[in-house]
Amino acid sequence: MPSFLDCCFKASAQTGQRSACSIVRFSIVLLSVATLIPVTLAQTRAQAQQLLVVGSDRGGYLHDRLIELENLKRNGVLVEIRGRICYSTCTMFLGLPGTCVDPDTTFGFHGPSQSGRPLAQEDFDYFSQIMAAYYPEPLKSWFMTKARNRINGLYKVKGREIIQMGVPACRTA
Numbered sequence: 001m002p003s004f005l006d007c008c009f010k011a012s013a014q015t016g017q018r019s020a021c022s023i024v025r026f027s028i029v030l031l032s033v034a035t036l037i038p039v040t041l042a043q044t045r046a047q048a049q050q051l052l053v054v055g056s057d058r059g060g061y062l063h064d065r066l067i068e069l070e071n072l073k074r075n076g077v078l079v080e081i082r083g084r085i086c087y088s089t090c091t092m093f094l095g096l097p098g099t100c101v102d103p104d105t106t107f108g109f110h111g112p113s114q115s116g117r118p119l120a121q122e123d124f125d126y127f128s129q130i131m132a133a134y135y136p137e138p139l140k141s142w143f144m145t146k147a148r149n150r151i152n153g154l155y156k157v158k159g160r161e162i163i164q165m166g167v168p169a170c171r172t173a
Contacts, residue, residue: 054081059088062112062127069134072096080170081105087154094162095134100170101159108154109147118151139165 052072059065069092072079078098086093086101087108093099094107101107112119112127119127128148132140139162147155163169 050075050077052077052079054079054083054086054090054093056083056085057087057090058085059090059108062089062130065089065092066130069093069096081159082170089131092131092134094139094167095136100168101162102170103158103160103163105159107157107159107162109143109157110150110152110154111148113151116152124148136166139167 071077073096077096078100079093079096080100080102081090081093082102083105085106085108088110091107091109094101112124112131118124128144131148132143135143159169
């Protein structure tokens with residue numbers, strides 16, 4: 001059974017005249033547009049709020065960073081690493097979807113430790129795997145074969161090298 005609007009559209013097309021149906025169609029279009037505008041604006045605002053710009057970050061405790069990374073991932077937050085430095089656990093942002101880096105940022109990598117003291121081998125391997133899980137290849141392999149073995153000091157890598165490994169560069173402002 002045809003709907004009221006189907007009948008109106010057919011009647012208008014046959015007579016070529018405006019009718020009450022034209023008013024109904026116009027009202028539906030206005031209502032549709034009026035409904036879409038707030039939704040589109042809300043999505044744009046939500047997308048704009050879904051960005052974390054990382055400035056200079058020296059790292060921190062692995063446990064705390066894992067909680068932060070999980071929250072960012074769950075909420076679909078994009079990360080831009082733009083600071084002068086990104087050391088230690090800060091480098092784990094590289095594994096989040098949509099992360100980009102500034103070519104001039106210096107990244108500092110080292111293996112897991114307990115405030116600079118070596119861990120038992122079993123713990124060292126376990127926490128190395130956790131950290132490596134947040135690195136894209138080939139960075140992950142490099143970390144597991146080389147960088148994780150450095151406990152004191154850092155292996156410093158420029159953002160442009162990270163970009164060559166496949167992490168996207170952030171767009172310039």
